[in-house]
Amino acid sequence: MKVGVVTFPGSLDDVDAQRAVRVGGNEAVPLWHGDHDLRGVDAVVLPGGFSYGDYLRCGAISRFSPVMVEVVEAAGRGMPVLGICNGFQILCESHLLPGALIRNDHRRFVCLDQRLRIENTRTPWTSSYAEGAEVTIVLKNGEGGFVADAETLDRIEGEGQVVARYLEGNPNGSLRDIAGIANERGNVVGLMPHPEHAVEALTGAGTDGLGFFTSLAGLAQDTFA
Amino acid sequence: MPKVVVDVMPKPEILDPQGKAVLGALPRLGFSGVTEVRQGKRFELELDTVDDGVLREVEQMAETLLSNPVIENFTVRVEG
Numbered sequence: 001m002k003v004g005v006v007t008f009p010g011s012l013d014d015v016d017a018q019r020a021v022r023v024g025g026n027e028a029v030p031l032w033h034g035d036h037d038l039r040g041v042d043a044v045v046l047p048g049g050f051s052y053g054d055y056l057r058c059g060a061i062s063r064f065s066p067v068m069v070e071v072v073e074a075a076g077r078g079m080p081v082l083g084i085c086n087g088f089q090i091l092c093e094s095h096l097l098p099g100a101l102i103r104n105d106h107r108r109f110v111c112l113d114q115r116l117r118i119e120n121t122r123t124p125w126t127s128s129y130a131e132g133a134e135v136t137i138v139l140k141n142g143e144g145g146f147v148a149d150a151e152t153l154d155r156i157e158g159e160g161q162v163v164a165r166y167l168e169g170n171p172n173g174s175l176r177d178i179a180g181i182a183n184e185r186g187n188v189v190g191l192m193p194h195p196e197h198a199v200e201a202l203t204g205a206g207t208d209g210l211g212f213f214t215s216l217a218g219l220a221q222d223t224f225a
Numbered sequence: 226m227p228k229v230v231v232d233v234m235p236k237p238e239i240l241d242p243q244g245k246a247v248l249g250a251l252p253r254l255g256f257s258g259v260t261e262v263r264q265g266k267r268f269e270l271e272l273d274t275v276d277d278g279v280l281r282e283v284e285q286m287a288e289t290l291l292s293n294p295v296i297e298n299f300t301v302r303v304e305g
Contacts, residue, residue: 057293064290093293100295102235103242147239147296173240 012049024213046087088190105173
């Protein structure tokens with residue numbers, strides 16, 4: 001499948017994400033924030049970083065970039081979209097995902113190998129994991145505290161929209177230990193940890209993140225193009 | 226030139242780590258008696274004219290860009 005990776009001004013992990021897409025067996029297509037063009041891709045990754053310098057709020061300016069108009073429209077048609085870290089923040093600001101991400105409760109940047117449980121394996125990004133799989137994926141964020149009102153939290157838990165949860169300690173104050181969520185349809189996933197940094201044994205804690213990039217292969221070609 | 230001020234504050238139920246950091250720093254500087262600090266943002270918009278229509282538009286700006294209604298409240302007022 002052709003997987004687009006958007007580069008915003010201030011994106012950091014776009015090249016790693018492109019590499020992870022290729023390691024996962026798909027074709028990586030660079031996308032530019034200023035273009036109204038998804039270049040015929042089948043899925044989109046919004047990578048980590050500090051798009052637009054995190055000015056105003058993380059993801060608040062990126063949400064209104066030309067490429068996001070296309071991403072929001074394609075996500076509405078069911079195209080798989082994965083937002084990692086800053087990408088997760090952009091998806092929340094875009095209202096493609098519920099809730100918001102605020103500064104870590106302890107006010108320090110975290111950078112660690114994080115244990116996670118994959119709770120929803122019915123999304124196009126997580127189908128190659130076993131339900132309840134416990135994995136280690138690097139986490140690095142300053143504003144990774146997932147918050148939403150209690151009613152929203154109850155709803156996303158009840159509907160099975162929690163994709164991943166922190167294990168062995170909550171690293172950033174996320175409510176109910178939520179590390180990643182999906183929209184109701186399941187095609188849009190936001191994740192605070194960085195699976196693109198956990199796809200090769202040479203670097204990082206292992207290859208537990210690879211599943212996020214191999215899961216797409218299970219989808220029929222051209223379903224969303 | 227008329228000025229419209231938009232104040233954006235984290236909702237009361239949302240944790241405000243920055244406010245907490247300020248609260249923690251005050252006693253270290255010898256300021257006592259402050260029991261709570263909430264930190265927000267203030268936007269000053271200079272406009273050619275201000276009328277009800279303009280204020281409604283500023284409300285829209287505040288809702289869509291200046292604040293995130295999921296975690297923040299805002300107020301709009303004319304100043305000066």
